[in-house]
Amino acid sequence: MTQLTTAAPASTTLDPITTEVLWTRLISVVDEAALTLHRVSFSTVVRESHDYSCMLLDPKGQAVAQATRSIPSFIGTLPMSVRAFLKRYPGGTLKPGDVLISNDPWIGTGHLPDLTVAAPVFHNGVLVGMAGVVAHMADIGGRRRAPDNRDIYEEGLQIPILKLYEASQPNETLFSIIRQNVRVADEVTGDIHAMVGACERIQTGVDRLLNEYGMSDISDITTAIVSLTEQGMRRAITAIPDGVYKSVTHIDTFDTNRPLTIVCEITIDGDQIFVDFDGSSPQNDFPLNSVLGYTQAYSIYAIKCLLQPDIANNEGGSIPITITAPDGSFLNPRYPAAVEARASVGHYCTSAIFNTLAKAIPDRVPAESGIPLHGFALSGHQDGRPFSTIFFFNGGQGARPTSDGLSTLSFPTNVSTTPIELLERTLPIRITEKSYLPDSSGAGQFKGGMGQRVALEVTGDDPVYAVLLSQRLKYPPLGRQGGENGSLEQIILNGENVEANKPFRLTPGDVLILDLPGGGGYGSPATS
Numbered sequence: 001m002t003q004l005t006t007a008a009p010a011s012t013t014l015d016p017i018t019t020e021v022l023w024t025r026l027i028s029v030v031d032e033a034a035l036t037l038h039r040v041s042f043s044t045v046v047r048e049s050h051d052y053s054c055m056l057l058d059p060k061g062q063a064v065a066q067a068t069r070s071i072p073s074f075i076g077t078l079p080m081s082v083r084a085f086l087k088r089y090p091g092g093t094l095k096p097g098d099v100l101i102s103n104d105p106w107i108g109t110g111h112l113p114d115l116t117v118a119a120p121v122f123h124n125g126v127l128v129g130m131a132g133v134v135a136h137m138a139d140i141g142g143r144r145r146a147p148d149n150r151d152i153y154e155e156g157l158q159i160p161i162l163k164l165y166e167a168s169q170p171n172e173t174l175f176s177i178i179r180q181n182v183r184v185a186d187e188v189t190g191d192i193h194a195m196v197g198a199c200e201r202i203q204t205g206v207d208r209l210l211n212e213y214g215m216s217d218i219s220d221i222t223t224a225i226v227s228l229t230e231q232g233m234r235r236a237i238t239a240i241p242d243g244v245y246k247s248v249t250h251i252d253t254f255d256t257n258r259p260l261t262i263v264c265e266i267t268i269d270g271d272q273i274f275v276d277f278d279g280s281s282p283q284n285d286f287p288l289n290s291v292l293g294y295t296q297a298y299s300i301y302a303i304k305c306l307l308q309p310d311i312a313n314n315e316g317g318s319i320p321i322t323i324t325a326p327d328g329s330f331l332n333p334r335y336p337a338a339v340e341a342r343a344s345v346g347h348y349c350t351s352a353i354f355n356t357l358a359k360a361i362p363d364r365v366p367a368e369s370g371i372p373l374h375g376f377a378l379s380g381h382q383d384g385r386p387f388s389t390i391f392f393f394n395g396g397q398g399a400r401p402t403s404d405g406l407s408t409l410s411f412p413t414n415v416s417t418t419p420i421e422l423l424e425r426t427l428p429i430r431i432t433e434k435s436y437l438p439d440s441s442g443a444g445q446f447k448g449g450m451g452q453r454v455a456l457e458v459t460g461d462d463p464v465y466a467v468l469l470s471q472r473l474k475y476p477p478l479g480r481q482g483g484e485n486g487s488l489e490q491i492i493l494n495g496e497n498v499e500a501n502k503p504f505r506l507t508p509g510d511v512l513i514l515d516l517p518g519g520g521g522y523g524s525p526a527t528s
Helices: 016-040 072-088 172-181 185-213 219-238 292-307 342-346 348-357 420-426
Strands: 052-057 063-066 099-102 114-123 126-136 162-166 243-251 260-269 272-276 321-324 374-382 385-393 429-437 451-458 464-468 490-493 504-506 511-515
Touching: 016 052, 016 063, 016 126, 016 185, 016 219, 052 072, 052 185, 063 072, 063 219, 072 099, 072 114, 072 126, 072 292, 099 185, 114 185, 126 185, 162 172, 162 185, 172 185, 219 272, 219 292, 243 348, 260 348, 272 292, 292 321, 292 342, 292 348, 342 348, 385 420, 420 429, 429 511
Parallel strands: 272 321
Antiparallel strands: 052 063, 052 126, 099 114, 099 162, 114 126, 243 260, 260 272, 374 385, 374 464, 429 451, 451 511, 464 504, 490 511
16 A cells, blocks of 8 residues: 655745746636536535635645635635644545545634535645635524524534545545534535535646646645745735824624724734734624634735735735734634624624725725625525525625726625526525615715615515625715715615514515615715
8 A cells, every 4th residue: 555645845946937837727726626616516605606715725734726716715714724624634644535524613714604625635645735625505504694693502513623534435424414404405415525526626636737747746836836925915015104004993783782893903014014903892792703714814805905916816925914803802702602694794804904004005995895795594495395595695896096886796705696597496586676776886086886776575385584694784885085985784674674683584475675885985076
């Protein structure tokens, strides 16, 4: 039997042209894996919303290449997850056909519906990397997205770091536990098998590439592209004036008497950025808590958007950036806090970074967008069978320093909107209206992108249970540099405004309307 080992660092140096060729080839490998996941997945949240990411990492869990269509939060958290996997199962103990899995929010994407799987990548018996995939499941059990969940035990099935497959043999006990705890077992297990297939696609792609170029491992490529990315980010940071910049961002909470506050202090020191969220609100008894990994992911993403949007995506971009948040705050909660709605607050880390850096580079920072992502979580029965799904709609983006904001486009995440035709074919609902809201944009020299109205009617014979984890109910998207604010969100049930952030029991004929905010404007309207 061939002994499996971990690759030793290579000593050769790649020239720039070869580096670029190999880099684009690795992107093709993970893009093909993502296409595999997309084509063979079962749920609409993966197949239509594209709520997933695929990544190649080195044997230590350092990000090397990610699929072009990847979710920013997953990009930021997947390396952390794989490093935790390797601590539990060191690389030297892994075998071909092993697949690791977990949905632990504190080492992963921040809430239970996202599963992370990883598999070792071997070449000629040597461990040369790790294939990683994250995807949002259609269901994970528990009290689905309930705004009054008080701890993680109410939120669904927790899967510690385990082997889903060992030497290509499935862990049937774990599969049985998963199937028993979710409402749509075929969709969930079907998506898990699709994730495993994507990992296998990365394995075969890397093996083929290394054979083609006569290389023993990917260490040369990793060293080259990570170093180039780090250098590019450091140059971009150096262009910002040194200093300490601070802002305060207020967001809604499920406790109407106590808003949540993000205090963001950014220190620019030469070619390094230090972000400190000290002073932010403590963790709360609702699921409005963002684990540190999720907080860091969207903070780093915001910095990259402003400073180096076109730079390669890998570990190098985060090396010059340090993100901290107080232990026990809602941006770094302690277990077992409820975290299901982490996107409803974590997405605001992007706004907080923008609001702070606007004090340093005001001519480069757009206005606030109509974030966060707005999702309908629906469950119930149709034709005697249970269903459970989530689909997304978006507000308008903030106006940019040189142009209007984009309307109804997802930001800071990049999940897709599920086609109406598919929703109506697979769920007991009808979308009676989906239209722009012309008056939702913030005015300015450049106006914000428009929000939208989405009207949903229940058409089946049974009740449908809906949950909307809403934001922008009190605090509109802020304009920038004299631009006006965008609109607020509204929820209307059967013609009457209703309280947000509570479950709705919808009966046949009920119509639920969601009015999503437009983005803030940029610059004084008088100069437009």
